[in-house]
Amino acid sequence: MTFKELNIIEPILKALHEKGYVNPTLIQEQAIPFVLNNKDILGLAQTGTGKTAAFAIPIIQRLYQDNEKKKKKEIKALILTPTRELSIQIDDCIKDYTKYIEIRHSVIYGGVNQNSQVNALKSGVDILTATPGRLLDLMNQGFVNLNSIRYFVLDEADRMLDMGFIHDIKRLLPKLPKEKQTLFFSATMPRTIATLSQTILKNPVKVEVAPTSSVVDTVQQYLYFVEKPDKKDLLINLLNNKKQQSALIFSRTKHGADKIARLLCKAGIGSEAIHGNKSQSARQRALTNFRTNKTRALIATDIAARGIDIDKLELVINYDLPDIAETYVHRIGRTGRAGHTGIALTFCTQEEKILLNDIQKLTGKNLRIAK
Numbered sequence: 001m002t003f004k005e006l007n008i009i010e011p012i013l014k015a016l017h018e019k020g021y022v023n024p025t026l027i028q029e030q031a032i033p034f035v036l037n038n039k040d041i042l043g044l045a046q047t048g049t050g051k052t053a054a055f056a057i058p059i060i061q062r063l064y065q066d067n068e069k070k071k072k073k074e075i076k077a078l079i080l081t082p083t084r085e086l087s088i089q090i091d092d093c094i095k096d097y098t099k100y101i102e103i104r105h106s107v108i109y110g111g112v113n114q115n116s117q118v119n120a121l122k123s124g125v126d127i128l129t130a131t132p133g134r135l136l137d138l139m140n141q142g143f144v145n146l147n148s149i150r151y152f153v154l155d156e157a158d159r160m161l162d163m164g165f166i167h168d169i170k171r172l173l174p175k176l177p178k179e180k181q182t183l184f185f186s187a188t189m190p191r192t193i194a195t196l197s198q199t200i201l202k203n204p205v206k207v208e209v210a211p212t213s214s215v216v217d218t219v220q221q222y223l224y225f226v227e228k229p230d231k232k233d234l235l236i237n238l239l240n241n242k243k244q245q246s247a248l249i250f251s252r253t254k255h256g257a258d259k260i261a262r263l264l265c266k267a268g269i270g271s272e273a274i275h276g277n278k279s280q281s282a283r284q285r286a287l288t289n290f291r292t293n294k295t296r297a298l299i300a301t302d303i304a305a306r307g308i309d310i311d312k313l314e315l316v317i318n319y320d321l322p323d324i325a326e327t328y329v330h331r332i333g334r335t336g337r338a339g340h341t342g343i344a345l346t347f348c349t350q351e352e353k354i355l356l357n358d359i360q361k362l363t364g365k366n367l368r369i370a371k
């Protein structure tokens, strides 16, 4: 299947081609025809499956073809996401996909001064990507009007729930017009999310790819049994042996992430930590430094790493094991994306063995012990 066969128009095809998207991913193949056909979607897919393009491309195409309404100043599509990083990434994708067509897009999120966001809104936005808190805030100040929304995307609904946004979303829903197309994405479907989806979707088409328990087979996973005091040396040795590779390293705690970053810097490996105690601009800077290879290692906590999207990331290291087995799958899903191969290395102490068992049970595979 090709994007052309999905009836994607030439100027978007050209932009996709330049971004290196040769063929659609499974979720894109499944969702795009229905979105173009005005259907509501219930999408069960995690980050890394190509879900952003699955909703963004057809929305862009429909807005483009809907010439007459394009002229108006109102916001026509709203994409809600749980984190600032994710919202920025989605807007970046939209920027890439709309390279050859005229669609105005913008992103609003909290933790930074609102002025530039307000200015962008004032000059007119077709597609707005937002986190719930800042959106409600700017709505209350009269800078955002959602009366003309025709496309509404709720992304990572389960994370919204985890992060306590469900009330914000419930407050937002009545502000949206009744007549609209809704695309609802979640990696998992706990009961609260299933109920929420039923209240907002009309005869949705269900699309589903790779449940969270499955690890893509492009990721090679290795396990290191190590005692806690030896983790540091093991990490430094591994990074010194893989000189050319950048690594995303997961730490259970913010404090731990800072410590690892300091340790690596001392060992001559350029590193930065990213976690909830860092300001938005510091996080953004660390991410950019990592993306542009100014630093070799990025140490993240799970919350801060949500939605981090780094093309061609080759190496993920679990310095600590996560408490929840599914988190392991999310973590290592950052590598081995879109056909690239990746390596995931996991450190496990005696005390962490119980967590390891949970992971192996979930993925149905025993991790290979590294030699």
Ligand code: AMP
Residues within 6 Å of the ligand: 020, 021, 022, 023, 024, 025, 028, 046, 047, 048, 049, 050, 051, 052, 053, 309, 310, 311, 337, 338
């Ligand atoms: P997402 O699940 O939206 O976070 O996308 C995961 C990664 O796959 C991102 O780096 C995208 O740029 C990339 N991607 C999405 N769709 C395609 C495609 N059709 N071909 C190649 N890469 C893609």
